Amino acid sequence: MVRWELFKLIRQRRTFLGLGAAAVVPILFLIAVRITREGPPPGEAPFAAQLLSNGLVIPLITLAFGSVVLLPLLTVLVAGDAIAGEVSAGTLKTMLGRSVSRSGLFWAKAVAVEVYALCVVVVFVGVGMLAGWLAVGFEPLAGLGGTPISVGEGIGLIWASAGLVALPLLALAAFAIFLSSVTHNSVASVVGGVVLILLLQLVSTLGLGGLLDPYLLTNQFSAWLNLMRDPIDWDPIVRAAWVSLLWAAASFLAAWAVFVRRDVLS
């Protein structure tokens, strides 16, 4: 079933709008930088000092900004629709009339959505890196502590960072699938996912999180910055991993439990 869920994703225009947006934004960012010859002032964003001279910085800065709104949004747009969209199109009832079990169908959908979310990150970082290389070229990277990072190591760390950003993204996708399963309503699920992100970011910005602040899902999106330190600070990275997995597991289990029982009425 996973193969068919992926096939359905590939045949939907929206999937490519999402991946297209993930590809276009780094390019637009690069063009804007080349035209204005200036980016964010140094200190405001990590790596900004090398913005004009080092193509490796392009995927890093776009990752820093993209993980705040763009990547979560692109993920939630598809994940929130995963079940609700099929309810409103009447295709869920068609599928449930076949031999596949509800559980089998659910996990196939879950896998397909997560593959999509991973693709969004890969396209976003890959295009940023490629564009940076073509337009500016690579040179050794100045780490966050000032230690130089070789080009080869830099590329490795950038992909490791992408993987680290993917973790909370997968958790967010799971949460959107949960909303989709409970509400059977695409708009509510997408908006719900976005509201969760904004709410958690607000809580963190206003300092309302208290002791919980380091454990908020949204704060895991910046854990990858710690990969760029020398020595690497593993604590926040490990925390990002388990917090994300916890969110994902809880969301998936709840979504599954609802999906296998819920009446399908449309």
Place this chain on the structure above:
Amino acid sequence: MVEASDQRAPSVGTDGVPALELEGLTKRFGDFVAVEDLSFVVRRGDVYGFLGPNGSGKSTTIRMILGLVRPTSGEIRVFGHPATSPEERAGMAGFVEAPGFYEYLSARDNLRLLAAADRRAEGRAPLREVLETVGLSERARDKVRTYSQGMKQRLAIAAALLREPEFLVLDEPTNGLDPGGMRDIRALVRQLSGEGLTIFLSTHLLSEVEQLCNRVAVVSRGRLLAEGALAEIAEQARDRTEYRLVVDDPERTRTVLNSREDVALLNGRPEELEGFRPEEVVRFSTGAEGAGPVVRGLVEEGVEVLALVPVRPNLEELFLRLTEDD
């Protein structure tokens, strides 16, 4: 209420297990009772009509049969097995309400996907045959988005046949179709029944039941009103002759009739009788003994009977009466 018939015709098929049995099936949504204590049996070889006005709980019942909705109580058995998992529903296929397909895929890809969901090995499902059966071979590679309502209905039947079922559940298959489309679907149902399939056909059109079905269950507001062979129900319709009575004092007449156990006052429709005003006419039905005792009773109470007209209801009227007087 017409009594359900206990007469069983010999069943078609290799054994006597019915295709579908509902036993005390009930579904509540909060306080609203969508389906209440529904019980009937669809035997192998039946074309079984499931007749009721819109909103009578037909679709909710079919959703429960197909496993989309969990019954609040009661049991559904498909070929003798409690239908609680896809494996136990294996011999059954069908659809409920407007069929849903992936509009951005071709009909062929939709069917291939459904075959995969049936855990059929690629290439083993009778794709070409079912498209042929419903007359969609020419358009199979077009996206479902471009299909008319009638084509989608036919695709839904193709999708059901793809499972090579013994028991087909069709919910209002002619809904929203033009007369030509309706004729095509009905011809298809006859053909499939001729090929030995058991068919459960929900409809709000009595004419459809008369044309296609050998047995029928009539439901209204989620409850079973009548069940049995079509011919028996028609027979019961003739037994339950309705009378229109014109008297000098309709008010008093109603009171008298209300107190009699062998009489059912009928309401719900204007009581027309040529040459009289509607308010002068009292409509009632009575048992096999006829109107004699009723008239005698009225005369003893001092009511003057001006006219008494028996009206034999046809099936259409019986259906209306069943679903209205409830």
